[in-house]
Amino acid sequence: MRILGITEEGLVGIFYEMIKTASTSIPADVYDGLKKAYERETNQGAKKQLEAILQDIEIACSKKVPICQDTGTPYFFIEMGEDFPIRAKIYKAASEALRKVTKEGYLRPNAVDPFYKKNSGDNTGRYIPWMHFDLVEGDDLKVWFMTKGGGSEFPSTLIMSEPIEGFDKLKRGVIDTIVKFGPLPCPPLIIGISIAAGGDIAMTLAKKSLLRPIGERNSDPNLAKMELDLLNEINKLELGPHGFGGQLTALDVKVDYAYRHPASFAIGIVTSCWATRRSSAIIHSDGSWELTSKHILYNGTGCTIVR
Amino acid sequence: MVNEYHLSTPLTDDVVKKLKIGDIVYISGIMVTARDEAHETALEILEKGEKLPIDLKGLVLYHCGPVAIKKDNKWQIVAAGPTTSMRMESVEDKFIEKTGIKMVVGKGGMGKKTAEAMKKFNAVYAVFTGGAGALAAERIKEVKDVYWLDKLGVPEAMWVFRVEEFGPLIITIDTEGNNYYEIRLNEVAKNAEKIKESLKEYKWT
Numbered sequence: 001m002r003i004l005g006i007t008e009e010g011l012v013g014i015f016y017e018m019i020k021t022a023s024t025s026i027p028a029d030v031y032d033g034l035k036k037a038y039e040r041e042t043n044q045g046a047k048k049q050l051e052a053i054l055q056d057i058e059i060a061c062s063k064k065v066p067i068c069q070d071t072g073t074p075y076f077f078i079e080m081g082e083d084f085p086i087r088a089k090i091y092k093a094a095s096e097a098l099r100k101v102t103k104e105g106y107l108r109p110n111a112v113d114p115f116y117k118k119n120s121g122d123n124t125g126r127y128i129p130w131m132h133f134d135l136v137e138g139d140d141l142k143v144w145f146m147t148k149g150g151g152s153e154f155p156s157t158l159i160m161s162e163p164i165e166g167f168d169k170l171k172r173g174v175i176d177t178i179v180k181f182g183p184l185p186c187p188p189l190i191i192g193i194s195i196a197a198g199g200d201i202a203m204t205l206a207k208k209s210l211l212r213p214i215g216e217r218n219s220d221p222n223l224a225k226m227e228l229d230l231l232n233e234i235n236k237l238e239l240g241p242h243g244f245g246g247q248l249t250a251l252d253v254k255v256d257y258a259y260r261h262p263a264s265f266a267i268g269i270v271t272s273c274w275a276t277r278r279s280s281a282i283i284h285s286d287g288s289w290e291l292t293s294k295h296i297l298y299n300g301t302g303c304t305i306v307r
Numbered sequence: 308m309v310n311e312y313h314l315s316t317p318l319t320d321d322v323v324k325k326l327k328i329g330d331i332v333y334i335s336g337i338m339v340t341a342r343d344e345a346h347e348t349a350l351e352i353l354e355k356g357e358k359l360p361i362d363l364k365g366l367v368l369y370h371c372g373p374v375a376i377k378k379d380n381k382w383q384i385v386a387a388g389p390t391t392s393m394r395m396e397s398v399e400d401k402f403i404e405k406t407g408i409k410m411v412v413g414k415g416g417m418g419k420k421t422a423e424a425m426k427k428f429n430a431v432y433a434v435f436t437g438g439a440g441a442l443a444a445e446r447i448k449e450v451k452d453v454y455w456l457d458k459l460g461v462p463e464a465m466w467v468f469r470v471e472e473f474g475p476l477i478i479t480i481d482t483e484g485n486n487y488y489e490i491r492l493n494e495v496a497k498n499a500e501k502i503k504e505s506l507k508e509y510k511w512t
Contacts, residue, residue, distance in 0.1 A: 045309075045477065049436055055439070059445050065440075066374060070390075071386075105385055119460075151437070167511070171503065171506040179499045184393075223511070229509050233505065234502075237502060238495060
């Protein structure tokens with residue numbers, strides 16, 4: 001008989017660390033992307049914005065305070081090993097962790113009942129946190145956490161296209177979406193795009209694609225090329241950081257897909273702001289775990305990238 | 308030509324008239340927050356002919372809902388970046404007229420109605436870097452007061468901050484009614500047409 005070490009309490013503690021890390025310490029890939037853009041930017045307005053962004057990131061990480069006052073809506077994407085000992089109680093553990101993190105001031109209470117207008121005060125409520133599960137083989141729990149700001153949800157777009165016009169509508173739709181919302185979603189953006197049979201599948205996969213680190217290309221070379229082509233073209237818009245122009249409108253473009261229906265071509269488009277906040281971890285059934293996302297950390301004098 | 312200014316409140320008409328779109332400003336002095344509900348509350352009071360708890364003449368209005376915690380009976384601002392200003396577009400002209408505010412700070416820009424009011428009453432609109440909540444909080448040195456907290460809650464209440472070198476603020480509407488984002492977004496829309504043309508050539512299937 002195996003000794004199973006992970007407890008519900010242990011899980012709360014791991015989720016707590018993941019949420020706190022995401023809210024206060026930007027992922028290394030996002031920091032890298034912004035820093036490189038700052039160094040090469042020649043447009044003075046854009047450079048000033050990037051400078052303020054980098055300062056903000058460094059203050060947040062050194063003082064352990066939220067990067068942005070809109071600390072977002074909590075999303076969990078989970079790959080659950082079928083032999084991982086805790087299953088149904090994962091949701092309860094995540095909610096408990098959110099309550100604790102909110103109470104300590106690392107998250108602003110952002111969960112509001114749309115009918116009764118009541119803010120729950122602790123970032124939990126009906127369907128919040130939002131959780132997406134994939135059941136996989138093995139006995140590990142892989143968790144991706146993302147907290148998603150309200151402003152960068154505005155551009156979320158679903159296009160239900162005729163299959164013949166699918167790719168044309170996708171190309172136009174992505175550009176139109178970015179132009180329509182301009183500075184509101186706080187560019188430079190990460191843009192997630194997905195094709196699927198149903199609208200819900202397209203939107204979910206587009207959102208999920210934002211979890212992939214900047215610079216990581218799709219394993220399919222054709223899709224990898226599509227990501228880079230779209231990224232290059234989007235950056236010719238010269239919308240730039242907060243709309244002040246320059247070379248960086250998007251930090252990256254991510255493409256994913258599901259098989260579609262012969263008659264349908266659903267296109268999901270989602271964006272994430274420059275303050276893309278996410279963390280990931282692998283949790284073993286014996287209770288041990290590690291953070292699998294890289295973040296910046298304060299080393300006493302400046303910020304460095306630490307795994 | 309982009310100029311950089313370091314200004315103190317109260318701001319006078321002469322000072323704000325010098326500010327042009329694209330200029331960079333840092334503010335020291337008093338900034339007062341108001342989002343949707345604080346705008347409504349303030350205008351209700353003013354329309355009844357009553358006075359606000361603070362005279363806003365010459366001060367800076369900030370579209371912001373901060374993360375604030377109370378420690379040892381004193382408020383501390385943890386994060387305080389700007390919120391989307393366009394939500395206040397329908398009432399900002401009245402707010403400017405009735406309060407004598409000289410600068411509005413937010414994110415994303417504002418529309419024609421506000422630009423006209425700014426021209427008429429000598430005020431400017433400036434953008435603070437969206438999302439930079441920790442940087443903003445660092446420049447807020449003291450919470451002088453907070454109004455309507457019980458009624459509106461932390462993000463919607465009217466906070467009175469003493470700030471030092473609050474910025475960078477980029478002027479995007481000036482006292483001549485020039486609107487930077489209007490010009491900029493037209494350029495972006497033009498670029499978009501070219502890009503959509505060239506994207507037609509790409510094939511990924």
